[in-house]
Amino acid sequence: MVSMTKARHSLGLVGLSPIECAKIATFIESEAEAAGCPWLVLHSDSCDALIVPADVEFSADPYQVLIRLVRFGGTPGEGLSITTPISARELMDVLKQAQELLGRQQKPAATGSLRVKMEDWGGMPANDRHDVPARDIPAGFGTTARHMTDGSAALKTDPYAVAAQITHPHAQPSAMATPQPVQQMPPQPAAHAGYGEAGEFSAAWDQIAVALYSIVQNSAPAVAEIRVENLDMIRIDFRFRAYNSRIPLEQVNTHGHRIAIRSTLVEAYRPPIVNLPGESLDKLFWFIGSQAFHGMAAPWLKPEERYRLRRWPNFTELNHAVADMRTAAAIGNCYLNAAELSSAAGITPEAATRTLNAYSLMGLLEIQANRSAPPVVFTPPPPEKSGGLFSKLRTKLGL
Amino acid sequence: MNNAAPSAHKDPHIIACAGEVLEGLNEFCRSLRYATFLTDDGFEVASFGGDDKQNRRVASMASSMQALGDAVAKDLRIGAAEYIIIAAETGYVIQMRVPDQLMVLAAHFDAAETVGKALSVVRLAASNMCAMIRREAA
Amino acid sequence: MAEHVILFAGPMGAGKTTAIESLSEIETIRTEANNTDRETADKDTTTVALDYGEITVGDEDKVRLYGVPGQRRFNFMWTILKERAVGLVLLVNNDAADPIQELADFLDEFGDLHEKGGVVVCVTRSDVATSPHIDQYAEKIREVLPGRMIPVFTADARNTDQMRTCLMSLIANIEMTAMIAASQERAA
Ligand SMILES: Nc1nc2c(ncn2[C@@H]2O[C@H](COP(=O)(O)OP(=O)(O)OP(=O)(O)O)[C@@H](O)[C@H]2O)c(=O)[nH]1
Ligand SMILES: [Mg+2]
Numbered sequence: 261m262v263s264m265t266k267a268r269h270s271l272g273l274v275g276l277s278p279i280e281c282a283k284i285a286t287f288i289e290s291e292a293e294a295a296g297c298p299w300l301v302l303h304s305d306s307c308d309a310l311i312v313p314a315d316v317e318f319s320a321d322p323y324q325v326l327i328r329l330v331r332f333g334g335t336p337g338e339g340l341s342i343t344t345p346i347s348a349r350e351l352m353d354v355l356k357q358a359q360e361l362l363g364r365q366q367k368p369a370a371t372g373s374l375r376v377k378m379e380d381w382g383g384m385p386a387n388d389r390h391d392v393p394a395r396d397i398p399a400g401f402g403t404t405a406r407h408m409t410d411g412s413a414a415l416k417t418d419p420y421a422v423a424a425q426i427t428h429p430h431a432q433p434s435a436m437a438t439p440q441p442v443q444q445m446p447p448q449p450a451a452h453a454g455y456g457e458a459g460e461f462s463a464a465w466d467q468i469a470v471a472l473y474s475i476v477q478n479s480a481p482a483v484a485e486i487r488v489e490n491l492d493m494i495r496i497d498f499r500f501r502a503y504n505s506r507i508p509l510e511q512v513n514t515h516g517h518r519i520a521i522r523s524t525l526v527e528a529y530r531p532p533i534v535n536l537p538g539e540s541l542d543k544l545f546w547f548i549g550s551q552a553f554h555g556m557a558a559p560w561l562k563p564e565e566r567y568r569l570r571r572w573p574n575f576t577e578l579n580h581a582v583a584d585m586r587t588a589a590a591i592g593n594c595y596l597n598a599a600e601l602s603s604a605a606g607i608t609p610e611a612a613t614r615t616l617n618a619y620s621l622m623g624l625l626e627i628q629a630n631r632s633a634p635p636v637v638f639t640p641p642p643p644e645k646s647g648g649l650f651s652k653l654r655t656k657l658g659l
Numbered sequence: 660m661n662n663a664a665p666s667a668h669k670d671p672h673i674i675a676c677a678g679e680v681l682e683g684l685n686e687f688c689r690s691l692r693y694a695t696f697l698t699d700d701g702f703e704v705a706s707f708g709g710d711d712k713q714n715r716r717v718a719s720m721a722s723s724m725q726a727l728g729d730a731v732a733k734d735l736r737i738g739a740a741e742y743i744i745i746a747a748e749t750g751y752v753i754q755m756r757v758p759d760q761l762m763v764l765a766a767h768f769d770a771a772e773t774v775g776k777a778l779s780v781v782r783l784a785a786s787n788m789c790a791m792i793r794r795e796a797a
Numbered sequence: 798m799a800e801h802v803i804l805f806a807g808p809m810g811a812g813k814t815t816a817i818e819s820l821s822e823i824e825t826i827r828t829e830a831n832n833t834d835r836e837t838a839d840k841d842t843t844t845v846a847l848d849y850g851e852i853t854v855g856d857e858d859k860v861r862l863y864g865v866p867g868q869r870r871f872n873f874m875w876t877i878l879k880e881r882a883v884g885l886v887l888l889v890n891n892d893a894a895d896p897i898q899e900l901a902d903f904l905d906e907f908g909d910l911h912e913k914g915g916v917v918v919c920v921t922r923s924d925v926a927t928s929p930h931i932d933q934y935a936e937k938i939r940e941v942l943p944g945r946m947i948p949v950f951t952a953d954a955r956n957t958d959q960m961r962t963c964l965m966s967l968i969a970n971i972e973m974t975a976m977i978a979a980s981q982e983r984a985a
Contacts, residue, residue: 501930536927537927569946570935571931571932571935571949572935572947572948572949572950572966574931574949574950574951575950575962575966576950576951576952576959576962576963577951580962582965585962585965585966585969586969586972586973588948588966588969589969589970589972589973589974590973592946592970592973593970593973593974593977594977604973636980636981637980637984648968648972649801649854649858649860649968650965650968650969650972652854652855652857652858653854653860653964653965653968654965656852656854656855657961657965666833667833668833669833698830698831698833699831699833699845700830700831700832700833700843700845700868701830701845701868701870701871702833702834715870716870716873718870719845719870719871719873720873722830722845722846722871723828723845723846723847723866723871723873723874724846725830725845726828726829726845726846727828727846727847729828730826730827730828730846734826761830761831761833
């Protein structure tokens with residue numbers, strides 16, 4: 261068990277019935293609360309491990325562990341399998357085996373990397389749409405997720421921050437009402453200087469950010485609920501790009517011990533789960549994205565890539581600083597990586613990284629097609645020093 | 660002003676009155692090139708002379724002019740602007756508000772006329788217009 | 798003294814006069830007339846010449862804010878006021894009959910101000926009409942002015958903070974594009 265808790269894996273449920281999905285997710289959630297279970301359940305076929313009906317033709321990628329669900333009367337074949345009716349014990353056993361397999365096949369550094377669907381760029385909605393159609397985009401976070409597994413002390417101590425469950429469209433909407441928050445270790449003292457007055461986000465929010473990102477990438481109509489300390493705090497309806505929060509975001513306990521996200525696919529015609537118009541999802545993504553990951557790059561961003569805004573952030577609805585406007589102006593007009601953004605906008609590299617994290621979560625970025633393009637060099641000093649109108653006005657207005 | 664009533668440029672009675680007043684103005688003063696009654700917000704009510712397009716354009720511009728004149732008068736605290744004269748090489752434009760109405764009369768005279776006479780006929784036409792509207796309303 | 802003329806344009810009832818009122822630190826100059834076109838915008842008055850407001854910055858800079866009339870029959874004022882402008886705040890009221898078309902029409906008239914400095918789009922009255930979404934505006938801008946990055950915000954023209962965000966973003970964008978252009982010139 262001890263070795264299990266150090267790793268994190270994603271589990272994809274493919275072709276299962278809504279009831280089977282709900283059952284598996286519930287077992288994993290309650291197991292996580294009781295003893296520890298490092299699995300993040302996603303409705304995606306590019307996870308570390310997949311549970312697929314035994315009677316369905318399915319070829320997994322080499323990195324994936326396939327678990328067959330053998331329904332009544334079927335005969336288990338080779339490899340890992342579980343049988344209906346699904347029992348918690350059997351599920352945990354097979355997941356333990358899957359974990360061992362994953363541990364063996366992966367390079368030590370990548371142990372426990374969290375995989376979520378990433379390859380489906382073509383069908384992507386707003387998020388990170390590339391200006392190139394076909395590219396070799398890795399199927400998982402792979403090595404870029406390294407800091408999540410071996411760089412961050414916080415994550416090692418709270419390995420099951422999140423149980424994300426995405427079930428099939430026919431799942432009962434009432435499933436939303438009973439999410440199972442996952443026990444989490446107390447947060448680490450902030451390793452980095454606090455960002456803003458809210459202080460550091462607990463590492464659980466990194467996982468929330470990852471889960472939100474993967475839901476948006478999946479582009480299927482979904483709803484989600486984020487619970488903090490057993491209270492349903494934030495309800496999200498991705499179909500309307502809207503959310504409701506019980507209290508203002510700034511007051512949400514961001515270093516709490518018990519944070520969970522639960523998400524469900526819904527048919528487009530189902531009534532919204534938020535009171536429309538609600539608040540713009542951008543506001544939530546900005547809040548989480550700019551504070552998660554302790555100022556390091558989000559696992560889905562790549563250091564060698566340059567990004568540019570495809571749409572300006574709607575600052576009037578975001579809790580923004582004046583510096584954010586100039587940052588947006590910089591990355592709005594040319595492709596930049598975090599270091600270049602930092603020097604162009606006159607902000608710290610950490611602030612630049614946080615901004616990129618948030619913008620990409622919000623789906624505002626496009627990636628430069630031509631990787632070998634020379635960077636834009638900003639020779640003159642930022643306008644602040646040269647006394648541009650912007651900085652004078654800023655002083656004048658006391659911003 | 661009664662908001663429920665159709666605005667002047669859509670009210671057939673007012674349009675008819677305006678046409679009549681402009682006819683009279685022309686008979687009285689042969690140096691008149693053209694003239695337009697317009698609403699405060701620049702819609703043409705009725706015109707004499709000029710083509711449709713030009714009249715509409717004059718109506719808009721006269722409304723802007725009137726408002727700018729009012730803005731200047733207000734800023735200088737010299738009361739409301741009574742009339743505006745634009746004197747050019749070959750003629751001039753006089754515009755004046757119709758008393759008690761959200762309406763302006765703009766008239767273009769050639770250089771043969773004296774400003775004094777042009778001004779007094781415009782004032783007369785404006786007050787005739789006001790009187791006719793009152794009579795209509797009664 | 799350096800002058801910076803910022804133009805406020807957009808359809809009737811978008812909030813140009815209101816926005817300048819929110820931003821100006823002097824008593825604004827208005828040219829309002831009784832509005833007889835209630836179908837287009839149900840409000841008492843409409844601008845027939847211009848709005849004017851200003852913000853003085855230090856003793857060197859003055860930001861002059863000019864609002865144009867929204868109704869097309871006053872487009873002679875558009876031409877006059879556009880002359881000196883270096884930036885445009887294009888306001889579009891989300892409750893207009895066809896706000897996306899209004900956006901396209903006004904970009905057609907004023908979009909060249911992007912070359913003279915910069916443009917920002919403010920979608921107003923989105924509390925009155927919740928659609929279209931701001932993404933649709935961004936989409937239209939990409940279509941009408943491809944390759945140009947124009948900030949789009951939702952904003953309430955009555956809200957000084959929000960209007961300041963729009964104005965500051967415009968200025969930040971103008972300065973940044975100038976800086977990039979200067980860098981590229983030097984590099985070439
Ligand atoms: N509810 C709501 N009202 C708004 C908002 N923004 C502006 N308004 C109101 O909308 C109206 C806009 O009117 P104006 O400022 O006169 O519009 P304008 O663009 O100057 O119009 P014209 O001069 O006629 O072209 C005012 O009554 C404002 O108070 C908003 O975001 N929400
Ligand atoms: Mg106005």
